[in-house]
Amino acid sequence: MNNMNSQTLKKLPPPADRQGEDATLHQSTTVKTSSSDIPFVPMPDSPLPKPASTEEQIQQAAAFLRQMFHPDEWFELTPAVLGRDDKLRPRRNKKNIVQLELSDFTEIADNFRKFVKGATNGMYVSLNPCRSRDELPAASVRDADIVDFRNALVECDDIPMEEQLNRLCGLRLPVRCVVWSGGKSCHIVVAIDAGPDQKLYKKRVKVLYEYLKDMGFPADPTCKNASRLTRLPGAMRGKEVQYLLYNAFGYSSWDDFEKAQGTEAPKPDSTVRRLSYSFDIETNELIESYGSPFPLSRGGIPSGFNQCFFAAYVLRNRALLHDQATGWHEYQPTTGLWERLPDTRMQCVIATDILKFLRDNGCDELEAKRTAKLLQDILTLMNGLADDPVPFRHQKRKLIHVGNGMVEFTETGEVELKPFSPDYRSRNRIAINYDPKAECPRFLNRLLAPAMTGDDIDCLQLYFGQCLLGVNHSQMFLMLTGTAGGGKSTLVNIIEGIIGRQNCTELRLEHMVNRFEMNRLIGKTLLTAKDVPSYFMNNKGAQKLKALTGKDTLTTEAKGSNEAVDIVGEFNVIITSNSDLQINVDADNEAWRRRMLWIRYECPPVAERIDAFDELLLREEGAGILNWGIEGARRLLKNKGLIQRSANHSLRVDELLQESDSVAAFIDTCVVRATGESVTSEALYTAYLNFCRAQDWEPKEERRARRGFRSVINAKFQIPYRHDISSGNGYVRRGYVGIKIRS
Structure with a gap:
């Protein structure tokens, strides 16, 4: 191959006949069109035969070069090589620029034969003649290096080759030749005849490709450039031979093609396949x-x-x-x-x-x-x-979507299992199958009974049933607090396992002031916060908890989106903690009182722990636990979505709210109106500390307590905060006039 590059290719004689048939050239008949005198050669009915020997391959390569280039013109002739990306590409450099001369073919036939045979991955050749090797300014040929903008390439990989040729037949293009690439397409070389004018070439190629698009021929638009390479017929591409399918046919020049467009443009019905639609x-x-x-x-x-x-x-x-x-x-x-x-x-x-x-x-x-x-x-x-x-x-709100159907509750309180239907509009499914005979003795006797009272178990069953329904009918949230290791987390894991983790997500109250946080909740039915600290609900975001459970309409947005979306706050919420929770009441005790369910774990930790008890119960008693929850849902709906709390339960909630708002509880209990009396802030805080110790409450730090005194006293007694309270020793202090501490 190196020897070949150091020489010039000489113009070759026509190939020898094979069994009386020309191996490379069609004997096509030139006809005059009926509407003008423009000569036109129809596309032959059959392609050229495939070369049967190495000699015929060489003869075909020679005939192709003779047809494409004039004597003494330079062009690129290069093999395909494997690139870094493991793809075959032409090796483009100055060494592969060769010249076609008028000389006897036999002088370099041997070298040419080795060159064609040695390029086993295929060979490429220029479409158009270029500058000589010495005149080339860059390492490879560019469009600006073309000296005669003679031809353009049309290639199509999107349809089978047989279909390509069928469509080509009716396009009436000025075709110079058609080469099979040895792969899945044919290379169609079209006459452009723009001479040295690159702008004219681009204009005509644009017209060509628009014409092909109009005619439904999906040509590859990346093949438009004049320095493009095409496949050299006669070269081997792996086990296949790149060879000539057709020599020139159609119009003899671009000018004839353009002239014919006005009077002899192809008619769609007679040239290319037309779809016939037959739709339902x-x-x-x-x-x-x-x-x-x-x-x-x-x-x-x-x-x-x-x-x-x-x-x-x-x-x-x-x-x-x-x-x-x-x-x-x-x-x-x-x-x-x-x-x-x-x-x-x-x-x-x-x-x-x-x-x-x-x-x-x-x-x-x-x-x-x-x-x-x-x-x-x-x-x-x-x-x-x-x-x-x-x-x-429009989703139905009084049903539970289980693994084997839809559990519906009738007006009479009966439970019915119905088949799936798109009309239910259900997006949240429980994977466990409904079995009305299934039971859960270990869940009730080993997990719940040792940890809570009968009233609390009853309250839990109703709330669990509500979680199965997926809608917060009661507008309440559940808190589980108390003994560490008492089974709170195990219980919540079981509830999540029944509901399905895909229907649950973590409640992060501290992030609720973030504009995007609520977007996480869309599509979920149960929010859980496990093992939270005592101050979990003592922040600004805690106020959102009332809206999330109280059927308030909330507006949320997603990152990267300008659209705001409204959601309804009907989430079920379960919170667990080892400590009693302090709540940011914000003078809204009654609203918090309506929302809260509180079960306290006051029993000692389980003596005999069972590893992965939640997974064991879900595996062995999942259907029974589901039944227990379905019964709770039935009772809840029968009671019109209300969860009645026992007297002890209500007292427990009241005490928690009082402790959470201990400043207000202290003022209500220990401060009275007294004309002519006054009290300093220091005296109030001392009395407040004594009050909290007596109740076994955690007092607020002094600065927060004093701010609370100011707002509560002003709201209850309409008495302002003053800076001129006499301390009895000649000094003045801050405090209030018109109230006193009850003795």
Whole structure:
């Protein structure tokens, strides 16, 4: 090969005949068209035969070069080599620039034979002549180095080669030759005849590719440049031979082609395949509303996608709902669930449905045009076509979605298991099957009975039933506090295991002041906060807990989105802690009192611990625990969503609220109105400390307590905070006039 590069290729004689048939050239007949005097050579009915020997390969390569280049012209002739990315590419450098001379072929036939045979991965050759090796300014040939803009390359990998040739037959192009690449496409060399004018070349190539697009021929747009290489016929590409399929046919020049366009432009019905559609009634209705599925080229070939049609087609083809808060959902008949589909999954759904439509209607050539941008554009249109922005507001609220059906509660209080249906609009499923005979003795006797009273167990059953329903009918949250190691976390793990972790998420009150935090809660039914510190509910975010459980409408937004979404605060909430919780009451005791359920674990820790007890109970008694919760849901609905607390339970809540608002409790209990009396802030705080010790409460630090004194005293007695209270020793202190500490 190096020897070959150091010499010039000499112009070759025509190949020898094989069995009386020309091995490389067609004997095509030139005809005059009926409407003008422009000569036109029809495309031969059959391609040239494949070279049967090495000599015929060399003869074909010689004939091709003689047809493409004039004597003494320089061009690029280079083998394909394996690149760093393990792909075969032409080796482009100055050494591969060669010249065709008028000399006897036999002088360099041996070298040429070795050159063609040695390039086992295929060989490339220039489309157009270029500068000589010495005149080349860069390391390889660029468009600016072309000296005669003679030819352009047309290649298409999107349709089978047989289809490529069928379509080429009717295009009536000025074809110089057609070469099989040895792969999956043919290289069509088209006459451009722009001479040294690069601008004219670009203009004509643009016209060529627009014409091909109009005629439905999906040409690769990356092949337009003049310095492009094409496959050299006669060279080996692995086990296949790159060879000439056709020599020149069509119009003899670009000028003739352009002249013929005005009077002899191809007629679609007679030149290229035209689709005949036969759609069902529903698809025809979509076409009536949204137009044809494809814009058609001048040749009657689909050239793209009608995005509006396919957006409506996918919506018609599948059971899909779009919710402004949670996005797209598709109904799954085997589970009865409206499963959420992220945008990436939706794009795959759209791509699959389009592919089926294309194959059903014989439009395989468009498969490769299902780009990510197209799929995203169709998805955007689908968002606009969705007729109900909040479809799940119609979800039935008095049922439980279990593994084997839908548990419904009748007006008479009966429990019925019904089959799945999309009409339930359910997005949250419990994977455990409903078995009305299943029981849970270890759950009741080993986990609950040792830890809480009968009233508390009854209260827990109602709240657990509410968690199964997925809606906070009672507008309450549950707190489990007390003994460390008493089984609180095990209980919550079991409740989450029954509900399904996919339906639960962590409650982070300290982050509730963040504008994006509530977006995490969308689509969940149970919020849990486990083993929290005593001050967990003593922050600004704690106020959101009332809204999250009280059916308030809340506005949230997601990062990266400008759209605000409204959600309804009907979440079930369970909080566990080893300590009694301090609540940021904020002078709203009554609202907190209505919301709170509080079960205290006052028993000693379990003496005999069972490793992974929650997993054991879920595995062995899951169906029974589900039954116990379903009974709680039945009782809750029968009581119209109310959870009645016992007297002890209510007293416990009142005491917690008083301790949480110990300053207000102290003022209510120990401070009275007294005309002519006064009290300093120091005296008030001392009395407050004594009051908290007597109640076994944790007092607030002095600064916070004094701020509390000021607001509570002003609200209760309408007495302002003063700086002129006499201390009896000639000094003045801060305090209040008109009240005194009860003795």
